[in-house]
Amino acid sequence: MAAARAPAPPSPPPSPAPAASGDDGTTTTPQKKAAKRPRPPPALPWMRCPLPVDGGGVPLACVTGLDARIEAWLREEGVAVGGGRWAEGRARTRGRRGPTPPSPVSSASFTTLFPVQAAVWAATAGGRGGEHDLAVASPTGSGKTLAYALPAAHALLHAAGSVGARSGAAGAPPHPLRRARGVGALIVVPTRDLAAQVAAAVAPLFAAVGLTVATVAGGGDPGAEATALTGGGGGAAGGDYSLAPPARPADAVVATPGRLAAHLARLGEGGARAALSGLRFIVVDEADRLLRQHYGGWLDALNAAAPAPGSSPRCVRVAASATLTRDPAKVARLRLFRPRYVAAVAEEGPRAGGKYVLPPGLRVARLDVRGGGAGKPAALLALLRQLSADGSPALVFCGSVATAARVAAFLAAASPPVPAALAARGIPAPARAAALASLATGTLAALVASDGAGRGLDIDLSKAPSKTSLAVVNYDPPTHAKAFVHRAGRTARAGREGVVITLVRPEDGRHYSALASAVGGSAASSSLWRLPKGALGAVREGADAAVEAVGAGGKRRGAL
Numbered sequence: 171m172a173a174a175r176a177p178a179p180p181s182p183p184p185s186p187a188p189a190a191s192g193d194d195g196t197t198t199t200p201q202k203k204a205a206k207r208p209r210p211p212p213a214l215p216w217m218r219c220p221l222p223v224d225g226g227g228v229p230l231a232c233v234t235g236l237d238a239r240i241e242a243w244l245r246e247e248g249v250a251v252g253g254g255r256w257a258e259g260r261a262r263t264r265g266r267r268g269p270t271p272p273s274p275v276s277s278a279s280f281t282t283l284f285p286v287q288a289a290v291w292a293a294t295a296g297g298r299g300g301e302h303d304l305a306v307a308s309p310t311g312s313g314k315t316l317a318y319a320l321p322a323a324h325a326l327l328h329a330a331g332s333v334g335a336r337s338g339a340a341g342a343p344p345h346p347l348r349r350a351r352g353v354g355a356l357i358v359v360p361t362r363d364l365a366a367q368v369a370a371a372v373a374p375l376f377a378a379v380g381l382t383v384a385t386v387a388g389g390g391d392p393g394a395e396a397t398a399l400t401g402g403g404g405g406a407a408g409g410d411y412s413l414a415p416p417a418r419p420a421d422a423v424v425a426t427p428g429r430l431a432a433h434l435a436r437l438g439e440g441g442a443r444a445a446l447s448g449l450r451f452i453v454v455d456e457a458d459r460l461l462r463q464h465y466g467g468w469l470d471a472l473n474a475a476a477p478a479p480g481s482s483p484r485c486v487r488v489a490a491s492a493t494l495t496r497d498p499a500k501v502a503r504l505r506l507f508r509p510r511y512v513a514a515v516a517e518e519g520p521r522a523g524g525k526y527v528l529p530p531g532l533r534v535a536r537l538d539v540r541g542g543g544a545g546k547p548a549a550l551l552a553l554l555r556q557l558s559a560d561g562s563p564a565l566v567f568c569g570s571v572a573t574a575a576r577v578a579a580f581l582a583a584a585s586p587p588v589p590a591a592l593a594a595r596g597i598p599a600p601a602r603a604a605a606l607a608s609l610a611t612g613t614l615a616a617l618v619a620s621d622g623a624g625r626g627l628d629i630d631l632s633k634a635p636s637k638t639s640l641a642v643v644n645y646d647p648p649t650h651a652k653a654f655v656h657r658a659g660r661t662a663r664a665g666r667e668g669v670v671i672t673l674v675r676p677e678d679g680r681h682y683s684a685l686a687s688a689v690g691g692s693a694a695s696s697s698l699w700r701l702p703k704g705a706l707g708a709v710r711e712g713a714d715a716a717v718e719a720v721g722a723g724g725k726r727r728g729a730l
Contacts, residue, residue, distance in 0.1 A: 220513035228288040235296040243378035284313035297325030300484030303506040307494035310659020352448030355422040384420035427468035442475035457489040479507035532662035535699035548713035569646035583716040644672035
């Protein structure tokens with residue numbers, strides 16, 4: 171019998187590879203060299219080749235297929251949302267100079283479409299084409315609301331049996347988006363304030379051609395809202411825009427998602443389908459936020475009740491946001507049909523590389539805060555006094571509603587007090603609207619808000635002096651890039667210039683640098699904001715007293 175073999179000795183572990191020496195004398199192991207870079211997030215194929223939003227805009231006289239009544243209203247109304255400085259600035263960032271139409275801020279009339287408005291108009295064939303749905307990503311203040319309102323109004327105006335034919339328009343041509351009597355356009359926005367703002371912006375345009383607009387949002391009359399959706403039942407009109415007559419629903423509805431879902435649930439499956447069977451335009455504004463939250467299952471309810479994608483006649487869907495998501499799973503929930511992606515072209519040069527595009531008239535700056543205790547409140551107080559002396563109202567963003575309330579109380583307790591108001595959750599809508607109007611006219615020096623006001627808020631400076639610009643102040647740095655974009659987007663709107671200033675403590679430095687790098691554009695090359703000499707020392711004692719007066723340093727109230 172053969173003897174058993176002895177087990178082979180274990181092989182020695184492989185010796186580590188020698189470390190490589192770098193140019194700076196440090197050593198780098200091969201494992202570190204082989205570290206994989208994070209993969210870019212997945213994107214749908216059609217989002218990789220966007221239709222660019224660029225150039226100098228399109229004069230109204232050159233807009234193909236624009237109805238003469240809409241063009242006349244735009245020219246007569248003098249709405250300050252044309253191409254102007256935004257288009258000129260975009261052309262310069264691309265290394266060339268495009269057409270330079272009159273600035274909408276100084277012009278007496280609307281003469282030129284913004285680039286995003288011209289791009290959406292062309293992609294939808296002026297509301298007459300139903301071949302594609304759209305996803306629109308363009309900076310805040312670039313005119314997205316009018317970009318989707320124009321083709322929507324145009325589509326309903328020329329649809330067979332629409333108000334356009336009854337208003338005396340001679341020879342209205344037949345329209346491929348033929349619709350039944352009922353709601354023809356549905357615009358969904360995330361908040362009540364934004365719904366009121368959008369309705370107030372689009373209602374005059376629709377009314378100029380005999381179309382009616384209604385809101386379906388929290389705080390309204392449920393009976394009037396039901397009338398707007400389904401017709402019959404009557405109901406009082408509310409706001410500065412008219413509801414449809416009792417016998418018929420509104421032509422366009424601006425709705426918040428939760429309220430819309432509640433009405434569709436009360437109507438039942440058959441009733442909801444009947445109410446929305448005439449839809450020819452669905453707009454999901456601030457789409458990334460609406461897709462991130464549930465809102466009572468509004469999107470599933472809408473998809474079940476609205477005309478199916480690809481049905482005839484077509485219902486065009488438009489998703490819009492300055493920070494539109496590219497997550498395939500989220501975008502798929504919108505059920506876009508043969509979609510096209512309309513997006514602002516990223517900047518070239520040393521400030522490129524970020525995820526988002528900021529308006530070219532926006533200056534991004536940081537104010538470094540030194541010292542503990544009341545150092546940050548003192549810096550804010552000195553900054554607001556500097557901006558007030560320059561005639562610039564300020565919108566101050568805080569990281570929470572509680573902090574916003576404490577900052578507003580601090581400004582009121584300062585000596586002399588800073589004329590300021592609070593716009594946050596819990597403040598009645600009329601009070602918030604009055605505060606916005608006071609800020610726009612210069613009665614208030616500052617409006618303190620939380621991130622809830624960071625989307626869609628439009629402070630109308632049309633009645634202010636032509637050189638007045640709104641300053642956005644980040645008392646607390648935003649937690650992520652999207653919040654920064656939406657906060658900064660409250661200024662540099664409609665061709666005006668603007669500035670966003672972030673207070674940065676030493677412990678916030680790394681976070682702010684990463685945030686600015688992620689945003690890109692002018693944020694990646696933030697300038698250093700400097701207070702006037704001696705300004706901080708002049709307010710230090712008063713700031714300490716104000717902090718003590720509001721009890722901001724107490725354990726129960728929290729610290730500023």
